[in-house]
Structures are given as C-alpha cells and as structure tokens.
Amino acid sequence: MFLAGEEAMPTVIEVIDTAITAADAYHREDLVARLRQSRARVLSQxxxxxxxxxxxxxxxxxxxxxxxxxxxxxxxxxxxxxxxxxxxxxxxxxxxxxxxxxxxxxxxxxxxxxxxxxxxxxxxxxxxxxxxxxxxxxxxxxxxxxxxxxxxxxxxxxxxxxxxxxxxxxxxxxxxxxxxxxxxxxxxxxxxxxxxxxxxxxxxxxxxxxxxxxxxxxxxxxGFPELLRVLRDALARRSAVYDVLAATDDLISMMTDELESLRSDTFDPRSIRWQQTLNDGITDLIADIDHDLRDRLRDVLRVAEAELDAVDPAKVGDEFAEWLQQKELECTSATFAWMMTRARWLAGHVAEQFGDGRVLPEIREAPELTDAVSEYAQGEPEKFGLGQKLIVGMRGGYGGTLMIGMASTIVGVAMINPLSIGAGLLLGGKTVQEERKRLLQRRQADAKAALRKHVDDVIFQAGKQSRDRLREIQRTLRDHFAAHAEQMHRSMVDAAADRKTRMRDLNAELARVRELARAAREVAA
CATH class of the missing domain: 3.40.50.300 (P-loop containing nucleotide triphosphate hydrolases)
Incomplete structure (x- = not known):
C-alpha cells in the first residue's frame, strides 16, 4: 500500500471531524468545505x-x-x-x-x-x-x-x-x-x-x-527509489492532517485577532473577513489568469507550426506575421478581459463582507499587449537565385555527363554525345530540385524555431503584465476597503452585551483549537 496503514484511519477521521465542527461553529464555510474534501480523500485512500x-x-x-x-x-x-x-x-x-x-x-x-x-x-x-x-x-x-x-x-x-x-x-x-x-x-x-x-x-x-x-x-x-521514499515519507507525515493544521492555524489567527481587537475595544469581524477574501481571491486569480494565458497562446503555437509545415515561410512571411500578431492580440485580449471581469467580481465579493451596497472603486482597464514584445521575425532566408541554380545544376549535371560519357566510350562512341548530355541535364535538374527542397525544409525549421521563441517571449511579457496589473488592482481594492472599514469603525456603536464574557468564551475556544492542532501533529508524527 502506498499510504499509511489502515489502523491510523479512525484517529485521522476523528481529528478531521473535530476540525469540521470547530470551523462550522465559527461560520467558516470555506474551511468546512476544504476539510470535508480532505475527509473524503482519506476515506478513499x-x-x-x-x-x-x-x-x-x-x-x-x-x-x-x-x-x-x-x-x-x-x-x-x-x-x-x-x-x-x-x-x-x-x-x-x-x-x-x-x-x-x-x-x-x-x-x-x-x-x-x-x-x-x-x-x-x-x-x-x-x-x-x-x-x-x-x-x-x-x-x-x-x-x-x-x-x-x-x-x-x-x-x-x-x-x-x-x-x-x-x-x-x-x-x-x-x-x-x-x-x-x-x-x-x-x-x-x-x-x-x-x-x-x-x-x-x-x-x-x-x-x-x-x-x-x-x-x-x-x-x-x-534516483527514483529515493524520490518514492521522499514522497512516501512526506505524505505519511503531512498529507492526512495538512488541511486540519491549516484550518486550525487559520482559526487560531482569527481568534487571536478578535481577542486583540476586544482588548483594545476596536473589534469588527468584517475587518478580518474582507482582508482574507481579498488576499485569497487575488492569489487564485493570478494562478488562473497565468494558466489561461499559457493555454490560449500554446493553442496558437500548435496551429501556427502546422501552418508553417504546409507553406514556404519566405513567401508568406508578412502575411504570417500579421496573422500571428492578430491571434496573439485576440488571446491576450480575451485573457485580460476575463481578468477584469473576475477582478470586478472579486471587488463585489469583498464588498459583500461589509453587507452594504456602496459604490465600488473604479478599476482601470488592462492595456492591450501591443508594444510589450518585439514583432515576430523569421530572419533573411538563404538566397537561391538563377546563378546559384546554374552552379548547383552544373555540379550535378557534370557528374551525370561524365559517368554516361565514359560508359559510351567503351562501345566506341564519343564521350560527349546526346545520351551523355541528356543524362547531365536530367541529373542537373534533379540536383536543383533537391537543393530547393532542402532550403525549403531549412526555412520551415528556422521559422518554427523563431516562432517558439517569439511565443515564449509573448507568454513571459503578457504574464508579467497581467501579474503587475492584478497587484495594482489588489492595492486599489485594499486602500478603498481599508478606508471604508475605518469609516465604519469610527461610526460603529459598541453593541456587545458583555465583552468580558466574549473574551472568556474566546479563550476557551482558542484552547480547544490549540489542543486540536496538537492532536493533529501527533497523528502526523
């Protein structure tokens, strides 16, 4: 079996169930959902x-x-x-x-x-x-x-x-x-x-x-046995209780923040929730946008390479570069548009933590990827003009003329005769055709190499631009909601019936959650 023995299963399930109860009592539906997924994974092994x-x-x-x-x-x-x-x-x-x-x-x-x-x-x-x-x-x-x-x-x-x-x-x-x-x-x-x-x-x-x-x-x-040993050891120690420890750390942090706020008489639960929602949302959004951008541009790369295999890059260079630029612009525009839609949804989701319908901050549109990377260029193709064709054809034809001519002398015919001349012309033409085909294959290979380098450059630059834009959005939302939270706090009336009772209950809950974390670490050990 790859996992730890089944005899540890009841202890792991008991710890996870206790963590679910604690998270549910604190109205952390996100932690409850994550812990239930962890429980299902443990049961399925x-x-x-x-x-x-x-x-x-x-x-x-x-x-x-x-x-x-x-x-x-x-x-x-x-x-x-x-x-x-x-x-x-x-x-x-x-x-x-x-x-x-x-x-x-x-x-x-x-x-x-x-x-x-x-x-x-x-x-x-x-x-x-x-x-x-x-x-x-x-x-x-x-x-x-x-x-x-x-x-x-x-x-x-x-x-x-x-x-x-x-x-x-x-x-x-x-x-x-x-x-x-x-x-x-x-x-x-x-x-x-x-x-x-x-x-x-x-x-x-x-x-x-x-x-x-x-x-x-x-x-x-x-090195593969060592890799499997490291993987088994890490999973056996951490995987089954990782989500429990993450949940308890989250709850302990939340309870500690609430206690500190109660001690200074400045507690507002919404001041905690909106920051968690914003930070988690931006982290997920950065990962999703990066994956979407790579997926779209790699699709363009596959189509473009297939197109280059079917044409002569030297003849369609300008048209191909224009088509590629248009496709890249469509991909980045679609990803950036989705990014802005998700960013506005995130702003609304953070606003829901305050429970009011105030006007959301203005989020500037992401600029198009036009000047971020250099244009696609294949480089100058190797020339194969009339002079080169004559030289290549004469080189191939000379061998054919010489070979047939020498064979003709055996039967008493002159070396230069219509048969040897015809053979020279035939082999010369074949040599020209083979050289033309070789140059075409070389142009296609060079064009695809330049294409891959160009698409990698676009992925890098567009990814950096999207991450920079999302960090700017995060700062905009953080400043806006922080100011709003401060304003709400100044105008908030202390409605707590008994602050000391709440602090006593919190300390008791905090002790129970810390005990749960200790039990989870024992299971991991």
Missing part, C-alpha cells in the same frame, strides 16, 4: 500527485519512468495541453474524459488536448497513488516540480515552486536528466540553496533501462 514543470523539462518522461511504461507522449513538438491521469487498475485501459463521460481510446499519443485517464496494473500505483501530468499546479495532495539539470532555477521556476507550496501540503523538486549533464551535482547544490522543499536528482533513462533489465543497482542510481 487516494493520493493525487501532480507532476508539473516548464515545457521540455522531462515531466512526461518522469511519469513514464515512475510507472515503467510510456503512458504520456514524449516529443519536442507536443504541447503539454493534455492532462494525463494515471491510476491503478487490474487491466490496462485508457479513456478520454469529457465532463462526467469517459470514452475508451486506443492510442493516448493521438490526443492533442483535453484530459486522458490511463489505468495500469502497476505496484507503485496500487494503494491509491494517482499521478497527474498537468500543465499547471492546482490543489492536490502533493506536487512534483520538474526541471532539467542543464542550469539552475530561473525566476519563473522559483515562482512556480512558491505557487505550488500554496496549493499542496507536499512539494518536491525533481532535477531530471542528470545522465545528460555531468555538472548536475553543482546545479543541484545551487538549486537547494534557493528553495525550501526537498530536491531529488533523477534519470528517467537509467530508470527505464533498469526496469527493462531488472538491474536493482542501476535503478537505485537512477
């Missing part, structure tokens, strides 16, 4: 582990190596738009998941978008472990952040790790492809100095070879 990372870092190959079979497509030209879920079953099977429906499929590699569920009879999955090859992080039991060993973490990867720590109780950083980079140990040390989560170097190639040959020592050298 399913542990969901997301595998995320930047493009082409080896996360799909990591999932394949964990289960010992190629369940996730691995190729440089495949976008991570497909979410692949791998769980245990007694017989292999695969489905395309759409809503509540599951359609059986034969070849997972044929799916280019959506959600695929693969079930395999693998011992590593038996007991509830579920692996999810996902485009981005989301709430789950554990998250593996995959980055290759070529270089130390970038700012984008460090941001991804911080985001994952907000969404899962267990975060493990995986340094992939250590077999390809001799300096992986230096990279690992540099990365460990930058992060809090554990970091485990692995080699999927060594793992797959070890599983194919049954080589236990090579399997240990691949």
């Amino acid at each position: 399913e542990v969901q582990v997301l595998v995320v990372g930047e493009f082409n870092q080896g996360k799909s190959y990591l999932v394949n190596a964990l289960v010992g079979t190629p369940v996730c497509p691995v190729a440089d030209d495949i976008s991570p738009a497909v979410t692949t879920t791998v769980r245990f079953a007694s017989e292999p099977e695969a489905f395309l998941v759409t809503g509540d429906s599951r359609e059986p499929i034969e070849h997972v590699a044929d799916i280019r978008s959506g959600t695929v569920e693969v079930r395999l009879p693998r011992s590593v999955l038996d007991g509830g472990l579920t692996l999810v090859d996902s485009p981005g992080p989301e709430p789950c039991d554990a998250i593996l952040i995959v980055s290759d060993s070529s270089s130390e973490y970038t700012d984008t990867e460090l941001d991804l790790i911080k985001q994952a720590q907000l969404l899962a109780p267990v975060v493990i950083c995986v340094l992939s492809k250590m077999d390809l980079y001799p300096a992986w140990r230096d990279v690992a040390e540099l990365n460990r100095a930058k992060i809090d989560p554990p970091l485990v170097p692995v080699s999927a190639e060594l793992r797959m070879h070890a599983m194919a040959t049954g080589d236990a020592q090579l399997n240990e050298e691949s």
Whole structure:
C-alpha cells in the first residue's frame, strides 16, 4: 500500500471531524468545505500527485519512468495541453474524459488536448497513488516540480515552486536528466540553496533501462527509489492532517485577532473577513489568469507550426506575421478581459463582507499587449537565385555527363554525345530540385524555431503584465476597503452585551483549537 496503514484511519477521521465542527461553529464555510474534501480523500485512500514543470523539462518522461511504461507522449513538438491521469487498475485501459463521460481510446499519443485517464496494473500505483501530468499546479495532495539539470532555477521556476507550496501540503523538486549533464551535482547544490522543499536528482533513462533489465543497482542510481521514499515519507507525515493544521492555524489567527481587537475595544469581524477574501481571491486569480494565458497562446503555437509545415515561410512571411500578431492580440485580449471581469467580481465579493451596497472603486482597464514584445521575425532566408541554380545544376549535371560519357566510350562512341548530355541535364535538374527542397525544409525549421521563441517571449511579457496589473488592482481594492472599514469603525456603536464574557468564551475556544492542532501533529508524527 502506498499510504499509511489502515489502523491510523479512525484517529485521522476523528481529528478531521473535530476540525469540521470547530470551523462550522465559527461560520467558516470555506474551511468546512476544504476539510470535508480532505475527509473524503482519506476515506478513499487516494493520493493525487501532480507532476508539473516548464515545457521540455522531462515531466512526461518522469511519469513514464515512475510507472515503467510510456503512458504520456514524449516529443519536442507536443504541447503539454493534455492532462494525463494515471491510476491503478487490474487491466490496462485508457479513456478520454469529457465532463462526467469517459470514452475508451486506443492510442493516448493521438490526443492533442483535453484530459486522458490511463489505468495500469502497476505496484507503485496500487494503494491509491494517482499521478497527474498537468500543465499547471492546482490543489492536490502533493506536487512534483520538474526541471532539467542543464542550469539552475530561473525566476519563473522559483515562482512556480512558491505557487505550488500554496496549493499542496507536499512539494518536491525533481532535477531530471542528470545522465545528460555531468555538472548536475553543482546545479543541484545551487538549486537547494534557493528553495525550501526537498530536491531529488533523477534519470528517467537509467530508470527505464533498469526496469527493462531488472538491474536493482542501476535503478537505485537512477534516483527514483529515493524520490518514492521522499514522497512516501512526506505524505505519511503531512498529507492526512495538512488541511486540519491549516484550518486550525487559520482559526487560531482569527481568534487571536478578535481577542486583540476586544482588548483594545476596536473589534469588527468584517475587518478580518474582507482582508482574507481579498488576499485569497487575488492569489487564485493570478494562478488562473497565468494558466489561461499559457493555454490560449500554446493553442496558437500548435496551429501556427502546422501552418508553417504546409507553406514556404519566405513567401508568406508578412502575411504570417500579421496573422500571428492578430491571434496573439485576440488571446491576450480575451485573457485580460476575463481578468477584469473576475477582478470586478472579486471587488463585489469583498464588498459583500461589509453587507452594504456602496459604490465600488473604479478599476482601470488592462492595456492591450501591443508594444510589450518585439514583432515576430523569421530572419533573411538563404538566397537561391538563377546563378546559384546554374552552379548547383552544373555540379550535378557534370557528374551525370561524365559517368554516361565514359560508359559510351567503351562501345566506341564519343564521350560527349546526346545520351551523355541528356543524362547531365536530367541529373542537373534533379540536383536543383533537391537543393530547393532542402532550403525549403531549412526555412520551415528556422521559422518554427523563431516562432517558439517569439511565443515564449509573448507568454513571459503578457504574464508579467497581467501579474503587475492584478497587484495594482489588489492595492486599489485594499486602500478603498481599508478606508471604508475605518469609516465604519469610527461610526460603529459598541453593541456587545458583555465583552468580558466574549473574551472568556474566546479563550476557551482558542484552547480547544490549540489542543486540536496538537492532536493533529501527533497523528502526523
């Protein structure tokens, strides 16, 4: 079994149920919902582990190596738009998941978008472990952040790790492809100095070879046994009670703030709720907008690469660049429009915490992404004019003329004759055609490389612009509602019947919640 033994189950459930009662008594519906989800996960014994990372870092190959079979497509030209879920079953099977429906499929590699569920009879999955090859992080039991060993973490990867720590109780950083980079140990040390989560170097190639040959020592050298040990240890200690500890910390903080406010005679419960609502909403909005932007632009990238495979980039350069710019503008405009809609909804949701219908603050529209990145440029194509054609054709034709001419001399015919001249013309023309085809393929490859670099630049710049805009919105809403809360407090009449009684009750509740947190830590230990 992947999880801890069933004998610990009653204690975990008892602690979670007590936490649900405490959160419900304090009217924290958000915590109640989260704890009930945690209770359902514990009862099902399913542990969901997301595998995320930047493009082409080896996360799909990591999932394949964990289960010992190629369940996730691995190729440089495949976008991570497909979410692949791998769980245990007694017989292999695969489905395309759409809503509540599951359609059986034969070849997972044929799916280019959506959600695929693969079930395999693998011992590593038996007991509830579920692996999810996902485009981005989301709430789950554990998250593996995959980055290759070529270089130390970038700012984008460090941001991804911080985001994952907000969404899962267990975060493990995986340094992939250590077999390809001799300096992986230096990279690992540099990365460990930058992060809090554990970091485990692995080699999927060594793992797959070890599983194919049954080589236990090579399997240990691949790093995958160590990764599974770290994952099991972290989950066993933290996953079952993480939500309980998070809930108790939240309740303790709330009760402590209320006590401090009562002691200074300045308590207003709404001053706590609106700040929590605003901070949580902005955090969720930043993650959702970043994921939506990446998903839209990667769809454009797939379509654009397919278009370049069918045309000569040198002939459609201007039209293609104009089409690409228009598509990018449509994607970023749609994402920014959704961002502003969500931001205004969040402002209204925060306003509901005050229970009045006052005018909301004005939120400035997000600007379009027009000058944030340079225009797409393919570069100057290699020329193949009449002079180059003549040179290439003469080079190919010379060989054909010489070969046929020398064969003709054997039968007493002159070396230069109509047959040898015809052969030279034929081979010269074929050589010109092959050179033209080679140059076309080279132009297509160069254009697609420039396209990928350009789209990555757009994703980076647009993502930064969206995050900056959301932080500006957060400051605007914070200042507005803080001023309103202060005004309400100045005009509020103390309606508490007995403040001392409330403080005594709060201290008793605080002691019970702290005892609950202590019990949760004992379960984790």
